[in-house]
Amino acid sequence: MRIGFGYDVHQLVEGRKLTIGGLDIPYEKGLLGHSDADVLVHSIMDSILGALALGDIGKHFPDTDSKYKDISSLLLLDRVYETMEQSGYKIGNIDATIAAQRPKLAPYIDKMKIIIANRLETSVENINIKATTTEKLGFEGREEGISAYSVCLLKPKNI
Numbered sequence: 001m002r003i004g005f006g007y008d009v010h011q012l013v014e015g016r017k018l019t020i021g022g023l024d025i026p027y028e029k030g031l032l033g034h035s036d037a038d039v040l041v042h043s044i045m046d047s048i049l050g051a052l053a054l055g056d057i058g059k060h061f062p063d064t065d066s067k068y069k070d071i072s073s074l075l076l077l078d079r080v081y082e083t084m085e086q087s088g089y090k091i092g093n094i095d096a097t098i099a100a101q102r103p104k105l106a107p108y109i110d111k112m113k114i115i116i117a118n119r120l121e122t123s124v125e126n127i128n129i130k131a132t133t134t135e136k137l138g139f140e141g142r143e144e145g146i147s148a149y150s151v152c153l154l155k156p157k158n159i
C-alpha cells in the first residue's frame with residue numbers, strides 16, 4: 001500500500017467560472033489558472049502522483065503547454081488514473097478538504113464525490129470530501145483564493 005498527499009491553491013477572480021470537484025458552482029468569482037483551475041481535482045491528482053512517487057501535476061501537465069489551456073481537470077484526472085492503473089494500483093480511499101470562506105459548498109459535496117469516484121473507478125464510499133472556512137483568516141478567509149488538501153491510500157490491484 002502507498003500513501004500520498006496533495007495541496008493546491010488558486011486565486012479567486014472575477015470573470016472566471018468556479019469549477020470545483022468537476023462541478024460548475026454558481027458564484028460571482030471563479031478560480032484563475034491555465035486549466036479550469038479545479039483546485040480539488042488538482043490536489044487529488046497530486047496525492048495520487050505522490051503515492052506513486054511520480055512527481056506532481058506541473059511535471060506531467062506543464063502550464064507552458066497550450067494543449068492544457070482551459071482543459072477540464074477531469075480529463076487530467078483520467079490520465080493520472082491510467083498511470084495509477086498501469087502501475088498496478090487502485091484507490092484504497094481518498095480524504096480531501098477544501099478551504100473556502102465562500103461559497104457554501106455543502107450542497108455540492110455529494111455530487112463531487114460521485115464524479116471523483118466514477119473517474120477513478122472506485123466506490124463512492126472510498127471518497128470523502130469536506131469543506132471548511134478559515135474563520136475569515138488568511139487568503140481563503142479574505143476570499144482571495146481557495147485551497148484544497150488531499151490524502152490518498154493506494155492498494156495493489158490484486159488485493
Ligand SMILES: Nc1ccn([C@@H]2O[C@H](COP(=O)(O)O)[C@@H](O)[C@H]2O)c(=O)n1
Binds near residue numbers: 100104
Ligand atoms: N465553503 C464552505 C465552508 C464550510 N462549509 C460547511 O460549514 C461547516 C462549518 O464550517 P467552519 O469553517 O465554520 O467549521 C463545515 O463543516 C462545512 O460543512 C461549507 O459548506 N462550505
Ligand SMILES: C[C@@]1(CO)OP(=O)(O)OP(=O)(O)OC[C@H]1O
Binds near residue numbers: 034038
Ligand atoms: C493544471 C496546470 C496545467 O494546465 O495548470 P493550472 O490550472 O495553472 O494549475 P496548477 O495547479 O497551477 O499547476 C498544474 C498545471 O500545470
